[in-house]
Amino acid sequence: MGVLFKVEGASKRFGGLQALSQVDLTIQQGQVAGLIGPNGAGKTTFFNVITGLVPADSGRFELAGRPYEPSAVHQVAKAGIARTFQNIRLFADMTALENVMVGRHVRTHSGLWGAVWRTSAFQKEEAQIAATALDWLHYVGLGALASVRARTLSYGDQRRLEIARALATDPLLLALDEPAAGMNGTEKQALRELIVRIRNDGKTVLLIEHDVKLVMGLCDQVTVLDYGKLIASGSPNQVQTDPLVMAAYLGTAAAKPNAEPPHV
Numbered sequence: 001m002g003v004l005f006k007v008e009g010a011s012k013r014f015g016g017l018q019a020l021s022q023v024d025l026t027i028q029q030g031q032v033a034g035l036i037g038p039n040g041a042g043k044t045t046f047f048n049v050i051t052g053l054v055p056a057d058s059g060r061f062e063l064a065g066r067p068y069e070p071s072a073v074h075q076v077a078k079a080g081i082a083r084t085f086q087n088i089r090l091f092a093d094m095t096a097l098e099n100v101m102v103g104r105h106v107r108t109h110s111g112l113w114g115a116v117w118r119t120s121a122f123q124k125e126e127a128q129i130a131a132t133a134l135d136w137l138h139y140v141g142l143g144a145l146a147s148v149r150a151r152t153l154s155y156g157d158q159r160r161l162e163i164a165r166a167l168a169t170d171p172l173l174l175a176l177d178e179p180a181a182g183m184n185g186t187e188k189q190a191l192r193e194l195i196v197r198i199r200n201d202g203k204t205v206l207l208i209e210h211d212v213k214l215v216m217g218l219c220d221q222v223t224v225l226d227y228g229k230l231i232a233s234g235s236p237n238q239v240q241t242d243p244l245v246m247a248a249y250l251g252t253a254a255a256k257p258n259a260e261p262p263h264v
């Protein structure tokens with residue numbers, strides 16, 4: 001145990017909009033940490049900042065006891081953070097296996113010239129990458145669909161494929177942006193079991209999720225954002241009864257008469 005990932009004072013402004021304002025977050029090794037909050041609260045921006053897709057205006061970051069500077073996407077993966085996207089980002093015309101192989105390439109060595117000359121070291125490594133990628137497909141329950149094009153997979157399976165691709169980079173921290181969105185009850189239950197297995201296998205997970213049942217049942221700690229600010233953080237039970245959190249969700253619902261009932 002110990003701290004795996006620590007963020008202090010992360011801020012990000014888009015024009016006149018303060019999307020993140022001095023957000024702190026500490027995640028213990030081996031835990032599932034939840035990040036929740038109404039739509040537009042800054043959750044995805046937080047992921048974009050820690051994975052280098054969007055440069056932070058300020059913030060100190062620490063991963064596995066070392067200073068961590070979010071930079072280019074492949075550097076982030078090498079440092080040990082992998083993520084999935086709220087809007088699925090797969091290579092739609094590549095097979096499931098090929099999509100996971102792309103993730104695995106982060107951890108390989110042959111490089112460009114090996115690929116151009118198809119050296120024996122390169123070919124051996126490709127076979128190894130394919131084998132490892134297939135293992136990850138089995139791990140997420142997609143082993144039978146390895147040769148299927150990503151675009152023809154069901155929505156739920158595409159989300160699992162994104163998780164397999166992220167896992168193939170051997171991350172210390174797996175960051176999932178609304179992985180249950182669009183899933184039915186059975187798929188959600190399977191996703192929940194998958195996240196528990198990932199945690200039991202020693203990985204640390206940061207989860208953005210709207211489904212309160214999933215968050216309450218899965219997360220060891222929950223952080224709540226509203227308008228870019230951290231408004232609560234603690235155990236799922238503490239957070240659920242926090243007046244600021246209730247007001248944030250009720251405020252959102254009240255502002256939009258047709259909005260879904262509050263999730264928390």
Ligand SMILES: Nc1ncnc2c1ncn2[C@@H]1O[C@H](COP(=O)(O)OP(=O)(O)O)[C@@H](O)[C@H]1O
Nearest residue numbers: 014017019037038039040041042043044045046
């Ligand atoms: N690249 C961007 N440019 C301008 N505004 C952005 C950008 N990304 C996010 N935002 C704005 O920042 C706020 C937070 O968005 P986001 O992080 O996606 O929220 P959440 O994931 O919590 O729903 C929103 O108001 C959104 O419109």
Ligand SMILES: [Mg+2]
Nearest residue numbers: 043044045086
């Ligand atoms: Mg989002």
